[in-house]
Amino acid sequence: MADWKETLPEAAATYLEGKRLDEVECIISDLPGIARGKAVPASKFARQEYFHLPDSIFYQTITGDWGEAAGDEGFTEKDMILKPDMSTATAAPWTGDWTLQVIHDAYDRHNNPVEFSPRNVLKRVVQLYHDKGWEPVVAPEMEFFLVARNLDPAHQIKPMIGRSGRPAAARQAYSMTAVDEFGPVIDDIYDFAEAQGFEIDGITQEGGAGQLEINLLHGDPVKLADEVFYFKRLIREAAMRHQCYATFMAKPIADEPGSAMHIHHSILDKKTGANIFSDKDGGETPEFMHFIAGLQNHMPSALAVIAPYVNSYRRYVKDHAAPINLEWGYDNRTTGIRVPLSGPSARRVENRLAGMDCNPYLAIAASLACGYLGLMDAKDPKEQFKGDAYDGDGDIPRVLGEALDIFEEANALHEVLGPEFARVYGIVKRAEYDEFLQVISPWEREHLLLNV
Numbered sequence: 001m002a003d004w005k006e007t008l009p010e011a012a013a014t015y016l017e018g019k020r021l022d023e024v025e026c027i028i029s030d031l032p033g034i035a036r037g038k039a040v041p042a043s044k045f046a047r048q049e050y051f052h053l054p055d056s057i058f059y060q061t062i063t064g065d066w067g068e069a070a071g072d073e074g075f076t077e078k079d080m081i082l083k084p085d086m087s088t089a090t091a092a093p094w095t096g097d098w099t100l101q102v103i104h105d106a107y108d109r110h111n112n113p114v115e116f117s118p119r120n121v122l123k124r125v126v127q128l129y130h131d132k133g134w135e136p137v138v139a140p141e142m143e144f145f146l147v148a149r150n151l152d153p154a155h156q157i158k159p160m161i162g163r164s165g166r167p168a169a170a171r172q173a174y175s176m177t178a179v180d181e182f183g184p185v186i187d188d189i190y191d192f193a194e195a196q197g198f199e200i201d202g203i204t205q206e207g208g209a210g211q212l213e214i215n216l217l218h219g220d221p222v223k224l225a226d227e228v229f230y231f232k233r234l235i236r237e238a239a240m241r242h243q244c245y246a247t248f249m250a251k252p253i254a255d256e257p258g259s260a261m262h263i264h265h266s267i268l269d270k271k272t273g274a275n276i277f278s279d280k281d282g283g284e285t286p287e288f289m290h291f292i293a294g295l296q297n298h299m300p301s302a303l304a305v306i307a308p309y310v311n312s313y314r315r316y317v318k319d320h321a322a323p324i325n326l327e328w329g330y331d332n333r334t335t336g337i338r339v340p341l342s343g344p345s346a347r348r349v350e351n352r353l354a355g356m357d358c359n360p361y362l363a364i365a366a367s368l369a370c371g372y373l374g375l376m377d378a379k380d381p382k383e384q385f386k387g388d389a390y391d392g393d394g395d396i397p398r399v400l401g402e403a404l405d406i407f408e409e410a411n412a413l414h415e416v417l418g419p420e421f422a423r424v425y426g427i428v429k430r431a432e433y434d435e436f437l438q439v440i441s442p443w444e445r446e447h448l449l450l451n452v
Helices: 010-016 042-047 118-131 176-181 183-196 221-240 286-306 310-314 360-377 400-408 411-417 419-437 442-448
Strands: 023-029 035-041 051-054 079-084 099-107 134-148 200-205 211-216 244-247 261-269 328-330 337-339 349-351
Touching (some): 023 042, 023 079, 023 118, 035 099, 099 118, 118 134, 118 360, 183 221, 221 244, 286 328, 286 337, 286 411
Parallel strands (some): 023 099
Antiparallel strands (some): 134 211, 134 244
């Protein structure tokens, strides 16, 4: 890789201009979306075409335990070959020296993509669209909380202290004064994003205490998933500089709204560049309706992927800005599937079900997979919902165990995401769920200890 510096993206090259690169972080996303890998001296990175990590990193639960997902060969921890995608090279501006991060892709010893690597799962789904002559486009919205440092998990999470000296206030959606409370953290987020070459479309205060939303520009699904993957680390580092935490838990604080990763979808014709959701006269196409139907019909099977933890399901409560259903409607934020206001060229579908605790590669892959299945099924959705969808009953799984039951039987979804991924994911998440069921909660001790 003697000429690798010549292939750096513009932002990374600018960041290093006149500097001596010290280190390269070679990273890959595991199933939860944690960056795994190795930090190597820049001189060594220049000499290596790839590096190795064991495939067992994809069998690990969020607690660090293991799912029995190794397959017939047993838990031998085979080495994967991890190859850099230099288009992802970006700064790590919070480090004390001059460091780059580079996302790698996972291959087996026969140079085949490792099917349960999250980035490969998303690439597989995007390729299915390409094979049909389509270019999928997504735009994620990231919600998160800035909270006070929490050193004891037994203590409840509390909002951070703003520059006024008071805890962050709730129910101040879109307040610029509330945004100003976190000014120093937001300044670092902007600075880090600029150093990494990321363009933020906007930052707003959401409804929760210390809850913010960052919107990203629409684009290629893999590129946008890379950015969300990077942004999670970037935001955490910015918060740590100011003695607070950034959390992407779906529901970190009781009685506050949860944090979503809303995903906007549109599809372009690769030959013409036209949005296939709009016809020549600007009207809605059958493909537009089929995509919506795909989300309605297949999202229950995918919920275990876009809502991957027991905490994820605490977000799905009435009147807390989170969907409890798979209804669809025009400009209706009470429905799980929303059609935002737009002109014909920007006609899109917003999936509001994904939590911000998701792995961005897997959530975007699962959402696109449901839409793809809808396009293949060519069915129409239910009639659009008008009014407050919270008035109806929820029609999505309410707990992770139920969602996993549905996911494990979803053969059509498995074929799109990859059967080997589905096998590994199901085993690991089931192991994780079983771990949770061994924990006795404070609620149980308070209400059952002396009363039953």
